[in-house]
Amino acid sequence: MNQIRVAVAGCGTVGSHFIEVLRRNRYALKQKTGLSFDLVAAADIQAEKGNLLPGRFFRDARQLVKEPDIDIIVELIGGIHPAYELVKEAILSGKSVVTANKALLSQYGEELMNLAAENRVYIGFEASVGGAIPIIKTVRESFVGTSIKRLLAILNGTTNYILSRMTMEKMPFAAALKKAQEKGYAEANPALDLSGMDTAHKLGILVRYLFHKIISWEKIPVEGIENIDQKDIEFASQLGYRIKLLAVADRRLNSLQLAVFPALLPVNHLLAVVEDVYNAIYLEGDLIGRSLLYGQGAGGKAAASAVLADVTEIGMKLNQGGYAAIYWPQDKNLVLESADNFSSRSYLRFTAVDRPGVLARIAYLLGKNNISIASVIQKDQNPRQAVPIVMLTHEAREKSFSRALKEINSLDIIRKPTVRIRMVE
């Protein structure tokens, strides 16, 4: 076999970029691998897309599975159905698959990986997490001997863009979201991004390779950025911190803490300088020490770059004959830690009436719940209005924070629910 026959299902933004990138790299790939990577078929629900493409065209992507002369199907439809059916049938018919579909993988990844191994075909999914960042390949191949202790990652470009605008241009949340939508970074319904769910999907995919554990993303505690106020970004800046939506994983012996939440990061942290739609993944491991991979997390070109890398690698493996997949055995001893057992330093913003004794009452209830205060900002003085009191705490348990904040929020001096944002170092 000196030809690798590629079919693309879904000719939207990523699909059309991939088709163009494949065409433009055809000669170079031939020189590098000795193989001719040819687009032989494509599918899209919009029939008119077929006019611009070489090879066969179908409106129903599942027709691609029936074509015998296809080696790799590139699934870029997105969403779970019919992407799931397409990928499954493709594998069962002996075709390898490349996909950028994080929703599909976070739901059916395990089943599809196992099915691919049983059928001795390959499934590539580099584009599903971190866009152009080669995080899957790096963790599975380059860091194969490393035991990962910790991950901190910015995995969602939309929310990072919004937080960047709120920080750098002091935009309120709503204006920053509107700008992200105008730029095409945020969906009309941005809930999946803002709520942190998209980040949780990606964390779920990474966890399998970082920690040898299959964790359904539904088990990951998730907080989004919907309640982040420009005020909090401002106070954080004054204190020397940036607010970022983070995927966090911490391994201690046989327990694993996973979470997605907005966090205060010191301005000199490697992740604090990640702005706009960029993504970055910070890892700590026994052999590698500290590592960071930074790059474009979204966009047609970045995703097409990752898809092309998968297609090239799978093409070379198919041409070599035999079967050489990396398996990823599960660590049966590793247990997911309950979120109640997490502990962290926190940023707290109270909205209280400005009268003597307020700070004492808040401090008393924090102390009673074993939360000690590291620093306080109380600036505005206005006896007629509620004023913000900002505190950074020392490390304390989740339970302590929820109990303390419940007690504090029910005080008559408190005018709005207290804002709490975790701190990460």
Place this chain on the structure above:
Amino acid sequence: MNQIRVAVAGCGTVGSHFIEVLRRNRYALKQKTGLSFDLVAAADIQAEKGNLLPGRFFRDARQLVKEPDIDIIVELIGGIHPAYELVKEAILSGKSVVTANKALLSQYGEELMNLAAENRVYIGFEASVGGAIPIIKTVRESFVGTSIKRLLAILNGTTNYILSRMTMEKMPFAAALKKAQEKGYAEANPALDLSGMDTAHKLGILVRYLFHKIISWEKIPVEGIENIDQKDIEFASQLGYRIKLLAVADRRLNSLQLAVFPALLPVNHLLAVVEDVYNAIYLEGDLIGRSLLYGQGAGGKAAASAVLADVTEIGMKLNQGGYAAIYWPQDKNLVLESADNFSSRSYLRFTAVDRPGVLARIAYLLGKNNISIASVIQKDQNPRQAVPIVMLTHEAREKSFSRALKEINSLDIIRKPTVRIRMVE
């Protein structure tokens, strides 16, 4: 073949870490790849090292080539001879090779790569550049479809450690170098690091894969950090810059600029936060946009991590049968630009007598040579002593700077040769 038989030549820091990492990962690698990676032989000039190792042991590494039952020889001797002879003979005898030897590769890389392809064996060299950072794999595989426009990289841990100490603890150069030596980061003879040559070796290796061009490292203009004064670091800080020793590559159409020099980077640059012995590689490309890979650039564990990744990958390919190397065709149209044609903004520090008209005479000679001044610092006022005058210039040609500085340095008001450090954005 379900066993991959590995031999290690050179059981120093990296070698002994690799042997330990291989042993510790043996079970995991078996699960992930279905293959048993076994250390079957080792070589070291110190005979007593053999007592601690399983398998055969030789004092002469080239004996390993004659052993028929070895699949991969890991060359960790370092230096050019006898590493070159060992690698060449290993390839000719049908064995694959993994090496961390940047000096060898920058001298004989092309010959050895071609020889490996002719003999259908593999040569892995991820550990030769950037320690644990998977830069070779990323550029060759993950960024296979991307055309790289620019590289800025910190590739030498020793010099970065020295500059970090000079910046963070305000140490003079000599004290920082001494501390690096005490910590084991700098060799007794640190010339290869300080002069920028080690960085040039690594840049030479990367250029082949970044730009499809074989450039002997001897053709790369190199400046080291030997003349960086703590004063310059201090002035740079005041102006919002960090000084880093950079490998720089810029591609414009068919011309390529390569250089190694200490440079002023804005404090908010991704590379400005890279401290201590860490390395980082910043890339810009058409598909990927901006990308950064950051990690431990040196040390036995980091190098062992990269070596294990190569050994695993080559083992899997050998087991699969056939031959699947990535070739790297040369871009015949690409021409190395002469350093005379470079242009840059620059930091200039003049040491002049403190008397009226000095600034005017310096400014006149800069202007005459088409160098325009962006900002000036002249702080100390001491009529009896020479004082520093610091300027940041706008962009100007190398030739302009050398002519202007020659003229200025010959003025009677100038007491020491003017310091020039390029600025990079």
